[in-house]
Amino acid sequence: MKLVFEKSVPGRHTTMLPACDVEEVALPQALVRETAPALPELSETEVSRHYTELCQHVHGVNCGFYPLGSCTMKYNPRIDEEAANLPGFANVHPLAPAHTVPGCYEALDTARKYLCEITGMDDMTFQPAAGAHGEFTGVLLIKQYHESRGDTKRNKIIVPDSAHGTNPATAAMCGYQIVNIASAPNGCVDLDALKAVLGDDTAGLMLTNPNTVGIFDENILEITRLVHEAGGLCYYDGANLNAVMGVARPGDMGFDCIHLNLHKTFATPHGGGGPGAGAVGCKDFLAPYLPKSATMDGGNGIQVRGFAGNFLVVIKALAYVMTLGKEGIPEASKNAVLNANYLQAKIKGTFTPAFDRICMHEFVLDLSQYKKETGVSALDVAKSLIDYGMHPPTMYFPLIVHEALMLEPTETESKETLDWAADVFRQLYELGFKDPEFMHNAPHNAQISRPDEVRAARTPILRYQKG
Numbered sequence: 165m166k167l168v169f170e171k172s173v174p175g176r177h178t179t180m181l182p183a184c185d186v187e188e189v190a191l192p193q194a195l196v197r198e199t200a201p202a203l204p205e206l207s208e209t210e211v212s213r214h215y216t217e218l219c220q221h222v223h224g225v226n227c228g229f230y231p232l233g234s235c236t237m238k239y240n241p242r243i244d245e246e247a248a249n250l251p252g253f254a255n256v257h258p259l260a261p262a263h264t265v266p267g268c269y270e271a272l273d274t275a276r277k278y279l280c281e282i283t284g285m286d287d288m289t290f291q292p293a294a295g296a297h298g299e300f301t302g303v304l305l306i307k308q309y310h311e312s313r314g315d316t317k318r319n320k321i322i323v324p325d326s327a328h329g330t331n332p333a334t335a336a337m338c339g340y341q342i343v344n345i346a347s348a349p350n351g352c353v354d355l356d357a358l359k360a361v362l363g364d365d366t367a368g369l370m371l372t373n374p375n376t377v378g379i380f381d382e383n384i385l386e387i388t389r390l391v392h393e394a395g396g397l398c399y400y401d402g403a404n405l406n407a408v409m410g411v412a413r414p415g416d417m418g419f420d421c422i423h424l425n426l427h428k429t430f431a432t433p434h435g436g437g438g439p440g441a442g443a444v445g446c447k448d449f450l451a452p453y454l455p456k457s458a459t460m461d462g463g464n465g466i467q468v469r470g471f472a473g474n475f476l477v478v479i480k481a482l483a484y485v486m487t488l489g490k491e492g493i494p495e496a497s498k499n500a501v502l503n504a505n506y507l508q509a510k511i512k513g514t515f516t517p518a519f520d521r522i523c524m525h526e527f528v529l530d531l532s533q534y535k536k537e538t539g540v541s542a543l544d545v546a547k548s549l550i551d552y553g554m555h556p557p558t559m560y561f562p563l564i565v566h567e568a569l570m571l572e573p574t575e576t577e578s579k580e581t582l583d584w585a586a587d588v589f590r591q592l593y594e595l596g597f598k599d600p601e602f603m604h605n606a607p608h609n610a611q612i613s614r615p616d617e618v619r620a621a622r623t624p625i626l627r628y629q630k631g
């Protein structure tokens with residue numbers, strides 16, 4: 165597809181500005197540019213077609229299946245967008261005095277109340293703008309708690325090797341040393357490995373449950389008990405609450421502090437660089453350290469962002485929780501778990517699940533044996549899926565599984581879609597034995613085939629360079 169600059173024709177234009185109705189003033193010469201900006205010149209139809217074509221080259225949940233594991237790329241009900249678009253929410257200024265916008269404060273309070281109920285926490289801030297940002301905030305709460313008690317030798321955070329990469333990064337950002345513990349063969353926390361590293365230097369443990377291989381750790385109560393016994397606190401990475409919302413509460417599992425990605429489970433899409441909300445919940449004893457704007461009435465909290473964070477993302481989450489209600493919330497989770505298990509069962513027999521057992525909201529395939537037999541890698545399979553109009557699953561994560569493909573179908577997919585997806589996986593499985601070369605070069609029908617991912621991420625060219 166041509167760039168908008170390449171479509172430009174000198175002199176063509178779209179604008180029809182009304183006559184100037186104020187007095188024209190000449191700008192000081194020093195402020196006037198010497199040459200006109202090199203803007204593309206196109207007609208209105210051309211502009212419209214250009215952007216329509218561009219958006220057709222993007223894959224979203226509205227285009228097709230998007231089983232990007234750990235990201236919960238589900239359908240976000242449009243009614244939630246509508247709620248966030250209500251002028252009383254959308255047009256409010258963050259500096260508006262509280263008494264002029266009581267409805268906004270009530271909405272925040274209500275969202276806090278519901279999300280605390282869902283997570284089993286006592287208080288919550290919406291200030292952090294992302295999951296990693298929420299982790300950072302949550303671990304700072306833990307740090308302040310220890311420091312406030314003069315317990316300063318606790319300088320280690322324990323993180324299992326199955327953890328999301330943001331967990332050790334967060335602990336390091338907060339000035340902690342990271343103690344990595346190997347997972348047990350079933351992908352869960354190895355209790356002996358945990359016991360071996362716990363001590364009076366343990367500040368806390370960061371854990372995802374269900375973990376990143378989609379398995380609920382049955383020893384969770386014992387894990388949190390052991391950490392507390394050693395004087396540490398338990399942090400729950402609830403970025404992805406899709407398997408347990410309304411069914412099991414981190415607060416009841418013994419966690420002291422959590423974050424939720426409202427931009428995964430609660431009606432805002434993940435990714436794309438759009439606004440997010442890493443809501444951080446905590447038990448009462450940590451609440452005094454929450455960011456000030458969270459508690460409204462002050463406190464000695466930290467500040468991680470301006471005002472109440474991405475307010476409209478919270479409104480979407482509130483609308484989502486209110487429309488689904490007490491029945492709908494657990495039903496969504498149960499269907500997410502059912503869909504993941506259904507798809508895992510249908511794919512089994514071709515590609516191999518890394519852990520052959522009932523999963524939660526997602527599962528991981530291990531293609532290492534398949535790669536040995538065919539030469540076709542997890543990357544080749546992921547790239548091949550693009551030609552079928554399916555977004556690739558998460559690849560090469562978690563690190564404890566080699567040649568990993570991680571699928572999270574979510575509750576908003578139909579049985580027909582899951583059957584189709586399983587069929588596509590079966591076709592690709594067979595193709596790998598017949599024509600591996602074809603798969604090494606996939607995708608064949610996409611705009612871009614195999615970009616240099618490191619260069620694309622590190623030195624992206626985001627501006628048109630003339631000539």
Ligand SMILES: *Cc1c(COP(=O)(O)O)cnc(C)c1O
Pocket residue numbers: 234235294295296297328330372401403404425440442
């Ligand atoms: C997505 C995710 C995060 C990070 O969330 P961001 O909003 O991308 O920073 C952290 N932990 C887990 C388990 C996740 O799935």
